[in-house]
Amino acid sequence: MNKPLIVKICETGRHIYNKGLTPGKSGNISVRSKDTVVITPSNVSLGHLKVEEMVIVDMDGKIVAGGIKPSSELQLHLDIYQKRDDVKGIVHTHSPFATGFAMSNEMIERLEGFGKTHKPFLKMVEYAPPGSAELANLAGNGLISEDVVILKNHGLVATGKNLLEATLLAEFVEETAKTQFISRVLGNTKD
Numbered sequence: 001m002n003k004p005l006i007v008k009i010c011e012t013g014r015h016i017y018n019k020g021l022t023p024g025k026s027g028n029i030s031v032r033s034k035d036t037v038v039i040t041p042s043n044v045s046l047g048h049l050k051v052e053e054m055v056i057v058d059m060d061g062k063i064v065a066g067g068i069k070p071s072s073e074l075q076l077h078l079d080i081y082q083k084r085d086d087v088k089g090i091v092h093t094h095s096p097f098a099t100g101f102a103m104s105n106e107m108i109e110r111l112e113g114f115g116k117t118h119k120p121f122l123k124m125v126e127y128a129p130p131g132s133a134e135l136a137n138l139a140g141n142g143l144i145s146e147d148v149v150i151l152k153n154h155g156l157v158a159t160g161k162n163l164l165e166a167t168l169l170a171e172f173v174e175e176t177a178k179t180q181f182i183s184r185v186l187g188n189t190k191d
């Protein structure tokens, strides 16, 4: 696994943390390169990632090199990679507006730019405890036909053909949820 790729993950972590997408120690990021996955460690701030802490695992989750304990959502990332050959980057956040919708069981509208299907809303998968095999399976299955899913009562998972695409999608979902929220508030106060 090349160091520039790991540096890129650290930079992406800082970027989305600074944008408010992964407050505190929430969220995790991974990149697949051939038969290995680099993933952010467990219980760290994505805004303060260190190159030497990043964890490299094989496709079965066995630690190959580096770091400390991998993210508690490792299985979720692996499940997605196993089901989607084309996915090379994954970003999981609890970004506030998208998560607000997820907590309220409100659907986020599918705007132009989400691609693929013509369904009116982003897919929301049922709740399962964070870090569980059940959640990994639900999210992995949900992402077979989507590039992003909302996790009920939890957050979102965005995927891409590379890390940048996954990151941009996570940002776009949050902005979409924010815009939808604002428009509903303004709409509700018109009368």
Ligand SMILES: [Zn+2]
Residues within 6 Å of the ligand: 027, 092, 093, 094, 130, 154, 155
């Ligand atoms: Zn989470």
